[in-house]
Amino acid sequence: MATEKLERILKLLTELLNASTPKTADELRNKINMYPDNLVAFRKQFSRDKASLKEMGVPLEVVPVGPSGNSAEAYYVDNNKYYLPDLNLSEEELAQLNYAANSVHLLGAITEEEALRKLGGYSGSQHDYEATVSLANLETLNTLFEALSQRKQVTMIYSSKRRTVQPYLLQFKGEHWYLTGNEIEAGSTKSYRTDRIQELQTGENVDEYSLPRSFTGADFNYFSYGDDVPVTAKLLIDRTHIKWVEQNLDIPVSVNSDGNGIAEFLVRNHDSFINRVLLLLHHAEILEPDLLRDKFINRLQHLQKSHEDNNA
Amino acid sequence: MLKATERLERLISMVPWLIANNGATIEELGKRFQYPRETLINDLTKVLFFVGPHPHTPDNLIEVNVQEEEVWISQANYLSRPLNLTHTEAFSLLVKGKMLLGLIGEGTNNSSLETALDKLATALGAEKDQIIVDPGIRDSEIYEITNESIVTRRKMVITYYSFNEDYYSERKIQPLSIEINDRYLYLRAYCEKVNDYRTFRLDRITHAEIINEDIEQEFLHSFDNETSDKPIDLEFQFSEDSIATLIIQKSDSWIVSKYSTISVKERKDNMLEITLPVASNTWLGRLLLQLEPGTRVIENSPNIDIDAGMELAKQILDRYGLND
Numbered sequence: 302m303a304t305e306k307l308e309r310i311l312k313l314l315t316e317l318l319n320a321s322t323p324k325t326a327d328e329l330r331n332k333i334n335m336y337p338d339n340l341v342a343f344r345k346q347f348s349r350d351k352a353s354l355k356e357m358g359v360p361l362e363v364v365p366v367g368p369s370g371n372s373a374e375a376y377y378v379d380n381n382k383y384y385l386p387d388l389n390l391s392e393e394e395l396a397q398l399n400y401a402a403n404s405v406h407l408l409g410a411i412t413e414e415e416a417l418r419k420l421g422g423y424s425g426s427q428h429d430y431e432a433t434v435s436l437a438n439l440e441t442l443n444t445l446f447e448a449l450s451q452r453k454q455v456t457m458i459y460s461s462k463r464r465t466v467q468p469y470l471l472q473f474k475g476e477h478w479y480l481t482g483n484e485i486e487a488g489s490t491k492s493y494r495t496d497r498i499q500e501l502q503t504g505e506n507v508d509e510y511s512l513p514r515s516f517t518g519a520d521f522n523y524f525s526y527g528d529d530v531p532v533t534a535k536l537l538i539d540r541t542h543i544k545w546v547e548q549n550l551d552i553p554v555s556v557n558s559d560g561n562g563i564a565e566f567l568v569r570n571h572d573s574f575i576n577r578v579l580l581l582l583h584h585a586e587i588l589e590p591d592l593l594r595d596k597f598i599n600r601l602q603h604l605q606k607s608h609e610d611n612n613a
Numbered sequence: 614m615l616k617a618t619e620r621l622e623r624l625i626s627m628v629p630w631l632i633a634n635n636g637a638t639i640e641e642l643g644k645r646f647q648y649p650r651e652t653l654i655n656d657l658t659k660v661l662f663f664v665g666p667h668p669h670t671p672d673n674l675i676e677v678n679v680q681e682e683e684v685w686i687s688q689a690n691y692l693s694r695p696l697n698l699t700h701t702e703a704f705s706l707l708v709k710g711k712m713l714l715g716l717i718g719e720g721t722n723n724s725s726l727e728t729a730l731d732k733l734a735t736a737l738g739a740e741k742d743q744i745i746v747d748p749g750i751r752d753s754e755i756y757e758i759t760n761e762s763i764v765t766r767r768k769m770v771i772t773y774y775s776f777n778e779d780y781y782s783e784r785k786i787q788p789l790s791i792e793i794n795d796r797y798l799y800l801r802a803y804c805e806k807v808n809d810y811r812t813f814r815l816d817r818i819t820h821a822e823i824i825n826e827d828i829e830q831e832f833l834h835s836f837d838n839e840t841s842d843k844p845i846d847l848e849f850q851f852s853e854d855s856i857a858t859l860i861i862q863k864s865d866s867w868i869v870s871k872y873s874t875i876s877v878k879e880r881k882d883n884m885l886e887i888t889l890p891v892a893s894n895t896w897l898g899r900l901l902l903q904l905e906p907g908t909r910v911i912e913n914s915p916n917i918d919i920d921a922g923m924e925l926a927k928q929i930l931d932r933y934g935l936n937d
Contacts, residue, residue, distance in 0.1 A: 310621055384694040396725070407708065419695040432713075434709075443704060579929075
């Protein structure tokens with residue numbers, strides 16, 4: 302039974318790939334010659350076969366044919382969409398893709414076995430790395446990736462505002478996915494957290510925009526961009542907190558001869574920087590510049606005074 | 614036993630490779646395409662052999678030759694290329710490849726992976742640089758050691774920074790699993806210091822080493838039974854007994870979306886009155902340092918210090934040589 306079904310669907314696919322024009326269900330039935338004579342049973346079986354092809358990713362299109370008002374449905378597979386472009390992968394490249402597929406696990410995603418078989422074979426190869434990436438909002442990510450690879454504009458609601466965006470890149474950082482693209486309404490490049498995107502829709506037109514020569518993703522060191530006077534900050538960090546700073550604040554730290562840490566970086570948003578340093582409590586000290594050191598001290602003294610006033 | 618659609622998916626992936634490779638052994642095909650031997654032979658000789666476009670005359674049927682464990686195929690031009698990747702398949706392969714590159718370092722010993730990702734992205738009309746994957750804490754010694762400890766089922770000794778209490782502790786733990794919740798990776802483990810299960814945020818482990826002691830099976834089993842399907846409980850930091858009510862500026866209303874609150878009221882003086890659970894005095898103090906001047910604590914549980922913020926401010930200013 303399964304062998305007969307396999308042969309029938311394979312013949313259906315063969316006819317669709319060979320057809321130069323859309324074919325009606327009756328035409329396909331006559332060519333394949335494996336469907337039941339009973340019309341109801343045929344329709345049911347044909348419908349299940351179409352569903353199987355679609356589920357596999359076959360781009361089966363339905364088009365109306367015949368005179369207006371009396372049209373029937375015909376079926377068509379666009380060969381350009383069906384066939385995988387020739388990737389010319391070497392065995393080593395395929396092995397590396399298999400290695401990546403086996404080393405990294407995607408939460409909420411499908412297995413890549415089918416994809417790798419299409420590329421030339423899947424192997425449950427040994428791996429030294431083990432990592433998991435969250436793809437919690439898979440549907441949104443797929444839509445954005447499709448738009449990005451076909452240069453289609455998207456519309457979406459973000460922070461209660463409708464926006465039209467030309468997607469440039471998708472970025473995974475800090476366990477979230479971000480979209481960076483050109484927002485038409487704002488006329489500038491912006492980044493959005495993808496799990497906060499609502500009512501996402503893709504435009505119809507392919508190649509609607511070009512990618513700029515260079516583009517970067519979202520900047521997550523909030524103090525490194527802003528409108529304040531740019532200054533280079535020098536921060537002394539207790540040896541006990543060096544590792545924590547490296548792992549939590551994304552800041553490279555060099556170790557002094559006494560074992561304590563020194564971090565130097567450009568600051569363009571003074572308040573954001575001070576908020577980060579406050580997280581370290583008394584385990585760090587702003588050494589330079591005086592501008593930031595004084596601002597930091599003033600902030601704490603202001604808090605103390607305000608507290609005393611409240612208690613007076 | 615493969616379903617008909619699973620056999621079809623394998624066949625239309627296998628035929629292009631078989632043609633390009635100019636034949637292969639049954640064993641190679643079975644291994645490469647996860648095709649059970651008997652099913653493969655059946656599908657080659659009893660299905661594929663009878664397939665071809667209408668009118669199904671011998672000159673347009675696929676020709677399958679099976680001789681002494683070797684297979685060749687001809688007259689299958691319309692199946693000579695595989696079905697295109699779906700966007701989901703391509704995206705997940707690119708993400709996995711980029712993550713692996715991030716872990717082993719781009720430009721090192723993985724040029725084949727880089728070129729494979731390039732080819733894959735280009736075939737879809739994208740560029741591989743349009744996907745950026747930052748491994749974050751995964752690209753750290755702590756992650757590597759923790760992972761190895763779980764795989765080899767050995768105990769670890771860790772130094773853990775308790776952010777809420779601002780202190781470091783040494784613990785001997787039995788690591789059980791690494792899990793993701795929202796922005797962070799967490800390690801679930803049995804902690805021998807407190808003789809109970811604990812959840813550790815991976816980026817707060819500042820030192821880790823594996824010791825030569827096996828994880829006890831009883832903890833693995835009870836963990837599997839009790840917690841494997843449950844999400845990470847982030848509320849472990851907060852006790853229901855510790856709450857505080859703050860008067861804050863409206864410009865500080867971000868704390869309402871960042872932390873769980875018990876109540877939020879708008880006041881006539883244009884301020885907000887917020888009651889929220891408090892993890893510790895240090896936690897509350899850190900929060901108060903982040904807020905605008907004029908913030909007040911108007912109510913607190915007996916174990917919570919109304920001056921928590923000021924205590925921390927004093928310690929910090931001491932470091933700067935002030936407060937004398």
